[in-house]
Amino acid sequence: MTGQLSSRARRDRYGSKINRTHSPVLAYAVPWVSVMLGSLIPQLPIASAVPLMPPLGYLMLLSWRLVRPGLLPVWAGFPLGLFDDLFSGQPLGCAMLLWSATMIGIELVETRFPWRGFFQDWIVASVIVTWYLVLAAMFSGASVSAGVFLVLIPQLVLSVALIPLLSRFVAGLDRFRLTRVRSLG
Amino acid sequence: MAPTSARRSGHSRRAQYGLFTGYVLAAIGAAVGAILLGVSLWRPSSFNGLRGAAADTVAPVGEASAAGRAGGQGLFDSIAGYLAAGSQNAKLKQEVELARIRLKEAEAVKTENARLKALLGFSESETKPVTVARLIGSSAASTRRFAYLSAGKNQGVGIGMPVRSPRGIVGRVLEVGANSSRVLLLADSESVIPVRRSKDEVVAFAEGRGDGRLRIRLINLGINPLKKGDVFVTSGAGGYYHPGIAVGILQEVTGDGGIAAVISDPAATDYVAVEPIWQPEAIKAAQTPVEKAIEE
Numbered sequence: 031m032t033g034q035l036s037s038r039a040r041r042d043r044y045g046s047k048i049n050r051t052h053s054p055v056l057a058y059a060v061p062w063v064s065v066m067l068g069s070l071i072p073q074l075p076i077a078s079a080v081p082l083m084p085p086l087g088y089l090m091l092l093s094w095r096l097v098r099p100g101l102l103p104v105w106a107g108f109p110l111g112l113f114d115d116l117f118s119g120q121p122l123g124c125a126m127l128l129w130s131a132t133m134i135g136i137e138l139v140e141t142r143f144p145w146r147g148f149f150q151d152w153i154v155a156s157v158i159v160t161w162y163l164v165l166a167a168m169f170s171g172a173s174v175s176a177g178v179f180l181v182l183i184p185q186l187v188l189s190v191a192l193i194p195l196l197s198r199f200v201a202g203l204d205r206f207r208l209t210r211v212r213s214l215g
Numbered sequence: 216m217a218p219t220s221a222r223r224s225g226h227s228r229r230a231q232y233g234l235f236t237g238y239v240l241a242a243i244g245a246a247v248g249a250i251l252l253g254v255s256l257w258r259p260s261s262f263n264g265l266r267g268a269a270a271d272t273v274a275p276v277g278e279a280s281a282a283g284r285a286g287g288q289g290l291f292d293s294i295a296g297y298l299a300a301g302s303q304n305a306k307l308k309q310e311v312e313l314a315r316i317r318l319k320e321a322e323a324v325k326t327e328n329a330r331l332k333a334l335l336g337f338s339e340s341e342t343k344p345v346t347v348a349r350l351i352g353s354s355a356a357s358t359r360r361f362a363y364l365s366a367g368k369n370q371g372v373g374i375g376m377p378v379r380s381p382r383g384i385v386g387r388v389l390e391v392g393a394n395s396s397r398v399l400l401l402a403d404s405e406s407v408i409p410v411r412r413s414k415d416e417v418v419a420f421a422e423g424r425g426d427g428r429l430r431i432r433l434i435n436l437g438i439n440p441l442k443k444g445d446v447f448v449t450s451g452a453g454g455y456y457h458p459g460i461a462v463g464i465l466q467e468v469t470g471d472g473g474i475a476a477v478i479s480d481p482a483a484t485d486y487v488a489v490e491p492i493w494q495p496e497a498i499k500a501a502q503t504p505v506e507k508a509i510e511e
Contacts, residue, residue, distance in 0.1 A: 070273060072356035073363065074280045083355035104237040108244025116269035119354025119361040119397075121255035122262040126248025134241050167358040171256055171405070178358060178404065181426040185356075 043205065050210035060207040061102055062110070064200075065090045069114040084189035087114045088162060089155075091129060093193070093200040095136050096151045107133040124169045128162055151197070156190045163189070260390070267392030270363055274395040277351030278365050281485065342457055344488035346370040350385070350481060351395070358425060360403035362481055364489070367392045372489050375455060375498065380487045383461030383479040384408070384449060388489065401462065401477050402427045409452035410462050412445050419472055421447060421462055427480075429463045431472040441465055441473045454497030457490065 040047050069087030091110060094102055107129030114125040139154055140146075146154075163182050255261050296303075348366035366372050368391050376388045378398050386406065390397040399406050404425035411418045417440055421429040431447065433439065445465040451458030463475030492498060 070276075073273075073352035073354060074277055085356040103240075105240035105244050107241065108248065111244075111248060116266055117273070119357040119359045121252055121259065122265070123248045123251030123253070123255055127245055127252055128248075130241050130245035130248055134238070134245065137238075169252060169256070170358040171259060175404075175425075178425045182358070 044208045045210040051213045052208055053211045057207050060203055061094050064203055065110050066113050069117055073117055082185055084192050089196050092155050093196040096155060097197050097200045098204055104133050104137060120166060121171050128165060132158060152193055155193045159189045160186060263390045267390055270395045271392045274365055281349045281351045342490050344490050347486055347488050350484055350487055360400040362398040362400055364396045364398050367394045367396045369393055372396050375492055377456045377490050378487050379460055380479045380484045385479050385481055385487050400481055409450045410447040411450040413448045418450055429475040431475050433472045441468050454494035455492055457493045
């Protein structure tokens with residue numbers, strides 16, 4: 031019984047098991063930090079004349095919530111929303127309210143439809159993002175007219191198209207989150 | 216995907232309380248958010264300090280990405296330039312000829328202008344910019360149109376100061392942090408700027424529409440004299456902006472004015488100059504209630 035072990039026996043998808051273990055810092059920080067980076071990214075690359083960038087922070091939160099339910103607590107919308115408000119240009123409180131409401135709302139959807147699949151997740155996320163963009167435009171403090179909503183359409187299309195990609199990205203981040211790193215001692 | 220079991224707390228009191236607390240915290244979070252939102256809609260400048268500090272912390276990253284952006288645009292421009300070089304060269308030669316003639320004319324007008332001003336005893340010094348800085352970002356995901364500037368209180372930037380690029384007006388400083396500030400762009404739906412047509416005295420207001428264009432509303436209604444291609448410049452009314460800086464070019468004529476494109480598109484702007492408020496006394500006077508006299 032002392033034959034050679036399979037070369038994969040000491041590895042799994044998160045890396046080698048010998049002398050390596052999951053890092054609590056990574057496991058807890060990755061979801062939060064990735065959402066916060068998502069909030070920061072839209073303001074960096076371009077000073078645009080129309081709102082075009084999808085609300086990346088919000089989409090990251092949605093993806094984490096839908097891809098890995100139960101990982102972010104229900105109240106995560108509040109601190110992450112506060113951070114987003116500091117940079118998004120929306121009046122302070124807008125993202126806090128909408129992100130918290132989103133987390134509670136998804137919880138309700140999940141109790142109603144416990145079994146979900148890719149397309150159902152995509153539809154749920156698309157509907158939620160549509161509402162988010164419209165409500166954010168209404169709460170933005172700008173005088174609301176039909177033109178404002180017309181401008182939202184390209185942003186909305188981009189956001190909906192981005193949701194599956196972000197889900198894959200979040201799944202990748204989730205693997206990274208649980209990577210085994212060399213443990214000391 | 217299978218439902219998670221985290222929501223089912225079973226008989227454990229601890230798990231039940233933990234779950235319940237989560238929901239309560241989320242509801243409280245939403246309520247606090249709603250209150251803060253109400254406060255910031257009611258009094259938009261309530262949390263300026265907080266946002267200013269936050270913008271200061273990410274300003275260096277914005278600076279780096281702005282440099283990269285300018286470089287990238289330059290690269291694409293030079294590639295496009297190679298493709299259109301021949302025909303463009305001929306066209307440019309023609310334009311230079313015309314421009315030389317216009318320059319001479321402008322010189323004549325300038326001397327005449329100086330003479331007339333001397334006659335009136337009206338002296339006007341060239342405005343020196345407070346500082347020159349980079350546009351390091353914008354609220355690209357929001358409906359509001361704000362840009363972030365890499366200069367703040369330490370560089371002498373103050374609230375209300377006009378921001379311009381070599382092409383024309385970009386916007387006005389709205390909030391000031393230590394080393395960064397927030398600029399209300401012309402296209403924001405809360406931005407209104409008094410303008411006049413460049414060639415005559417047709418005065419109007421240019422309001423942002425939130426979609427990157429401006430709505431020109433004539434002050435004197437009647438027959439709409441505007442034509443496609445009319446250029447609007449600041450009129451100096453209100454005292455914020457120095458008169459005669461380019462604002463927009465008319466694209467469509469409507470019943471009470473028109474729709475204009477912003478001449479100085481923030482997406483194509485790298486460095487901008489922050490200028491002092493043109494007539495600070497006028498602003499002070501406008502902010503003083505009628506009952507109170509302005510002290511000397």
